[in-house]
Amino acid sequence: MELSVIIPIYNEEANIYELYRRLLSVLEPMALPGSFELIFINDGSRDQSLPLLLNLVARDQRVRYIDLSRNFGHQIAVTAGIDRAAGEAVVIIDADLQDPPELIPLLYQKMNAGFEVVYAKRRSRRGESAAKKLTARLFYRLLANITQISIPVDTGDFRIISRKVVEGLRQMPEQNKFIRGQISWIGYRQTFIEYDRAERVGGETGYTYRKMIRLALDGITAFSDVPLKIATISGFIVSGIAFLVAIYTLYSRFISHDYEPGWPSLMLSILFMGGVQLISIGIIGEYLARLSANVRQRPLYLISDTNITAEPQPSR
Numbered sequence: 100m101e102l103s104v105i106i107p108i109y110n111e112e113a114n115i116y117e118l119y120r121r122l123l124s125v126l127e128p129m130a131l132p133g134s135f136e137l138i139f140i141n142d143g144s145r146d147q148s149l150p151l152l153l154n155l156v157a158r159d160q161r162v163r164y165i166d167l168s169r170n171f172g173h174q175i176a177v178t179a180g181i182d183r184a185a186g187e188a189v190v191i192i193d194a195d196l197q198d199p200p201e202l203i204p205l206l207y208q209k210m211n212a213g214f215e216v217v218y219a220k221r222r223s224r225r226g227e228s229a230a231k232k233l234t235a236r237l238f239y240r241l242l243a244n245i246t247q248i249s250i251p252v253d254t255g256d257f258r259i260i261s262r263k264v265v266e267g268l269r270q271m272p273e274q275n276k277f278i279r280g281q282i283s284w285i286g287y288r289q290t291f292i293e294y295d296r297a298e299r300v301g302g303e304t305g306y307t308y309r310k311m312i313r314l315a316l317d318g319i320t321a322f323s324d325v326p327l328k329i330a331t332i333s334g335f336i337v338s339g340i341a342f343l344v345a346i347y348t349l350y351s352r353f354i355s356h357d358y359e360p361g362w363p364s365l366m367l368s369i370l371f372m373g374g375v376q377l378i379s380i381g382i383i384g385e386y387l388a389r390l391s392a393n394v395r396q397r398p399l400y401l402i403s404d405t406n407i408t409a410e411p412q413p414s415r
């Protein structure tokens with residue numbers, strides 16, 4: 100098997116056939132040295148996605164599907180595909196055609212020129228709200244600044260990875276997946292190509308703000324300890340300020356005697372201290388929650404049905 104294409108599916112009934120058609124019209128002329136497979140992971144869709152997939156499976160033996168038992172989220176759906184991909188090279192692509200399949204030959208070519216990872220970097224993104232673009236932009240820059248490894252800015256999961264990288268991912272047992280960060284962490288020779296991100300062809304985004312925030316927190320907590328350090332440092336700063344205020348209070352009470360009993364300053368410092376403490380506890384909580392998720396050692400996902408017979412090589 101030369102190439103596996105991993106496609107997570109969450110309510111994509113409007114896009115599946117069009118995606119399949121465009122993938123084939125790109126992959127067939129590529130004259131790959133081996134065969135290819137399309138792995139669709141149905142991540143608990145509530146629409147007609149699954150019957151459409153089963154239809155493709157019946158027609159075309161290159162189509163594989165994994166039907167997860169419920170909606171586990173994009174990153175876990177992709178991981179389920181990676182666990183069962185048989186290809187020497189693996190492409191990860193969105194189902195909504197925002198990532199143009201026509202770039203796959205270029206990704207493949209570039210990989211064969213001596214790279215283990217070729218990711219696709221967005222030069223522009225169309226048809227997305229200004230708020231989404233701005234938050235994405237800020238998030239990628241923040242992440243780049245507080246992590247040790249260099250996670251490329253403005254890239255999603257659209258990329259090609261080699262067998263070596265797939266093996267690397269399978270050795271990473273974390274529950275809170277942030278695949279683009281994990282791939283940066285793995286290393287080897289990586290490069291990118293640039294493209295203009297299209298609009299979603301049909302349907303609507305499966306990424307609610309809630310899911311986006313969770314992904315952002317997963318990325319930050321998995322690859323950076325800076326927030327914990329900020330909590331410590333702000334603790335020191337606030338204690339420092341409190342100490343100075345204490346000295347000033349004693350001075351005005353006993354030496355200068357211009358002492359007004361007043362609650363605004365008291366109130367202010369209590370509120371300020373309380374705020375810093377709550378934020379710090381919250382930050383610790385974010386890490387602790389992920390720690391406990393990993394300690395529980397639950398399976399990352401459950402499969403209700405699949406036509407892939409090979410033994411999985413799960414990431415845990």
Ligand code: UDP
Binds near residue numbers: 110142195
């Ligand atoms: N997706 C998924 N599970 C989810 C949400 C999304 O498998 O819970 C899939 C979705 O079908 C698509 C890809 O992940 O193939 C990217 O999602 P989407 O296009 O909704 O995200 P956006 O492009 O808006 O960031």
Ligand code: MG
Binds near residue numbers: 195197299304
């Ligand atoms: Mg999309």
